Amino acid sequence: MNAGGVSIPKQTFHRLPGYYNYLKLLRSEGIETVSSTTIAKDLRLGEVQVRKDLACISKTGGRPRTGFSVAELIDSIEYQLGYNRMDEAVLVGAGNLGRALLSYSGFEEIGINIVAAFDRDESVVGQTLFGKQVLPISKLSDLCQRMHILIGIIAVPGSQAQQVCDLLVSAGIAAIWNFAPVHLTVPDDVLIKNENLAASLAILSQNLSEQLAKGNLL
Amino acid sequence: MNAGGVSIPKQTFHRLPGYYNYLKLLRSEGIETVSSTTIAKDLRLGEVQVRKDLACISKTGGRPRTGFSVAELIDSIEYQLGYNRMDEAVLVGAGNLGRALLSYSGFEEIGINIVAAFDRDESVVGQTLFGKQVLPISKLSDLCQRMHILIGIIAVPGSQAQQVCDLLVSAGIAAIWNFAPVHLTVPDDVLIKNENLAASLAILSQNLSEQLAKGNLL
DNA sequence: TAGATTGTTAATCGATTAACAATC
DNA sequence: TAGATTGTTAATCGATTAACAATC
Incomplete structure (x- = not known):
């Protein structure tokens, strides 16, 4: 088990x-403890690997015969992934993808708040989408600097991405999540x-072809 | 350089x-050849790693003093990622995320066609979104089997995901891309x-905190 | 106690990096 | 030729797996 500051392997x-x-x-099924064997089976991982991973993150560790506390593991992972801390981000691009990200409730849950969206299209500027204001691009720099925002999300077409990226950088953004x-x-x-996204799907499709090929050989 | 069937390391x-x-x-800038040194610098990778990666995928290899042909590398990567082959997928969930995926032109480019979307909400069923029909969930199984579709995309709320997943599996889907x-x-x-998506952003935000912490120490 | 389970130490594996030879 | 660049072989590093001791 791990007391805290020790570094966790990237893969873990x-x-x-x-x-x-x-x-x-x-937890939603009311299960309170779980063994690394069970986790390994359900997640298709090696059981030693699971034990090693959990040893990295759990403060209390597991107990022989009973296993790990589900609640404690959840807390530990939330801590490690920073779900407790609150972080703020801006979104550029209020098209279909931008709207999907604005509507996505998962970010709030993990402690990330999209404070506003920006778009160059005047017909969407001024609207409030899913509780977030859509502002003109011209206000981006000022808002980021005033609110000390460090995370920017790019959801504009590829042709505009570098330009938006440069703007974010000049506005003091330190981390960029790029969908273009x-x-x-x-x-x-x-x-x-x-x-x-396209590459992720392509990789899944490639993995599938490989698996099918392998299956045919057996 | 690599003739073809040899397996590429996962990380590569x-x-x-x-x-x-x-x-x-x-290529868009009219550059025809590039050295591994330049690629490494621009992509922030090790130059030996780049050379090793390119050796895996390029048929022709590079040439001393001139480097690699940009066009040949692009072709080779397209081949490796299966961008030539055409694959078909179905999408379940025509909400904000589903629409973003339907509107995303990147999939066609890489040879993946979303043949239809499915939703249980009667108010969207029957519509055509971005050139794709939205069909009732009840028609999913039949369509997948008839068209021998192997890839399913889940873009429904978490509460419905397992149910949709079971349906896809029973319809003969062999690979699932899950956004829930x-x-x-x-x-x-x-x-x-x-x-x-939430986890990806959380990881970026964690990486940022680490980098900021490191920066403060120096 | 016996047995299930954790945790640790050593061995293996794969990927990255370093050193250097080959080539145009 | 000299020098830039590729490609290969060996060394290092990190992650996974295997073997086993510790614990309740």
Whole structure:
């Protein structure tokens, strides 16, 4: 078990959301403890790997014969993923994807608040979508600096993405979540995460072909 | 360089979309060749890693002094990611996220066609959104089986996701792309990829905190 | 106690990095 | 030729897996 500040392996970190959703399912069914064996089976992971992952994040650890406390694991993961802390972000692009992100209630749950959306299209500017104001792009820089916002979400077409990206950077944004399927050039100290939906689906489809090919050989 | 059927390391595979967008940017600027050093610098990767990645995918390989052909690399990546092949998928859930996916032109480009959307809400059933029909859930099974569709996309609220998932599985779907932030239970032979938007953003925000903390120490 | 389960230590595996030889 | 660049071979690193001891 882990007292706190110790660093978690990157791969383990990326498995945490999977554990989290699974554990919430157990909790909703009234299950209070679970063994690493059971988790491993249901999540299709190795049981030693699960034990090692949980050892990284759980403060109390598990108990022989009973396993881990579902509630404690959920709390630990929420802590590790920063679901307690509140963070603010701005969204650029109030098209279909932007609206989907605005309507998505999951962000609030994990402590991230989209404070406003920005768009260059005058017909949407001024509207309130899902409780969030849509402001003109011209107000972006001022608002980000005034509110010390560090996270920007790009949901504009690829052709405008670099321009929007430059604007965000000049407004003091330190991390960018980019949905446009284009390469963005940013200064070294700006964090960038590309969410390439088309590529994700392509990879799933490739994995499927491989699995089907493998199945045919057996 | 790689003739074809040889297997590509998983990590390399996941970096391909990044190379792809970058190379397309170069091509749009009229650049015909590029060195691994340049790619590494712009993509913030190790230059040996880039060379090793490209060796995996490129048929022709690079040439000393000139580097790699941008066009050839783009072709090779398209081949590896299956952008040539055409695949069909169904979408369940025509809410905000579903609409964003329907409106997203990127899928066609990579050879994936969403043949129809399904929803249980009678007020959207029968509409045509972004050129795709919205059909009642009751027709899902029949259509999937008739058209031999293997990929299903879940864009419904978490509370309905498992039910939709079961329906997809019973309709013969072999791979599921799940946007609902819940754990889905599926038979062993069904591939599942969870696209947890909230978790992705949480991880970006955590990375940012770490970077800021590191910066303060220096 | 016996057995299920955790946690740790060592071995293996895959991916990254470093060093260097090959090529135009 | 000299130098930039690729490609390969060996070393390192991190993550996974296996074996086993510890605990309730």
